[in-house]
Amino acid sequence: NAGVTQTPKFQVLKTGQSMTLQCAQDMNHEYMSWYRQDPGMGLRLIHYSVGAGITDQGEVPNGYNVSRSTTEDFPLRLLSAAPSQTSVYFCASSYDRRIGGYTFGSGTRLTVV
Amino acid sequence: GIQVEQSPPDLILQEGANSTLRCNFSDSVNNLQWFHQNPWGQLINLFYIPSGTKQNGRLSATTVATERYSLLYISSSQTTDSGVYFCAATRPTGNQFYFGTGTSLTVIP
Numbered sequence: 001n002a003g004v005t006q007t008p009k010f011q012v013l014k015t016g017q018s019m020t021l022q023c024a025q026d027m028n029h030e031y032m033s034w035y036r037q038d039p040g041m042g043l044r045l046i047h048y049s050v051g052a053g054i055t056d057q058g059e060v061p062n063g064y065n066v067s068r069s070t071t072e073d074f075p076l077r078l079l080s081a082a083p084s085q086t087s088v089y090f091c092a093s094s095y096d097r098r099i100g101g102y103t104f105g106s107g108t109r110l111t112v113v
Numbered sequence: 114g115i116q117v118e119q120s121p122p123d124l125i126l127q128e129g130a131n132s133t134l135r136c137n138f139s140d141s142v143n144n145l146q147w148f149h150q151n152p153w154g155q156l157i158n159l160f161y162i163p164s165g166t167k168q169n170g171r172l173s174a175t176t177v178a179t180e181r182y183s184l185l186y187i188s189s190s191q192t193t194d195s196g197v198y199f200c201a202a203t204r205p206t207g208n209q210f211y212f213g214t215g216t217s218l219t220v221i222p
Contacts, residue, residue, distance in 0.1 A: 042199060045210060088154065
């Protein structure tokens with residue numbers, strides 16, 4: 001039982017490049033979400049999904065796309081990286097966001113130069 | 114969205130001391146949770162506490178939903194308690210979690 005697995009752990013991109021941050025969970029959780037964490041700002045929700053085939057925008061969705069083709073995977077795509085997207089990204093899952101029991105991945109530290 | 118204010122922003126304790134962390138909300142909330150981020154960045158869910166009081170070892174939490182605040186109590190603090198503590202909640206009819214900016218706790222031996 002691996003929990004929530006995020007890859008890569010570190011990434012440096014050039015402005016304008018695209019990439020996908022991977023997130024996978026093996027707990028059969030329906031609810032998955034992506035956050036970014038910036039100094040002094042806590043965590044902000046980018047996108048979330050309440051089940052396979054269903055996604056919705058969070059607080060800061062611009063510049064990011066998501067899809068949820070399976071229950072296990074919830075990748076985050078950066079379409080054209082910008083320095084403002086330099087941040088630490090966390091993926092989280094829960095079997096029901098209303099009950100809690102959030103499990104976070106270990107994070108991806110992204111730097112855009 | 115909901116404004117989530119946490120206090121104090123920073124806290125330094127001697128090992129063995131007790132502390133209280135506070136979380137205030139600008140509006141009615143549901144699904145209130147407390148998290149701990151350790152010095153290595155890992156986030157751990159501590160409590161799901163939309164109302165009432167819960168205890169888990171040396172930690173306990175109380176939420177008074179009608180007054181829009183929650184408290185996290187840490188007793189007999191240990192160096193392993195160091196890190197950042199976040200609270201988060203959703204609107205009553207929403208799916209989005211809003212996080213506070215955290216309380217950074219340092220426990221000194």
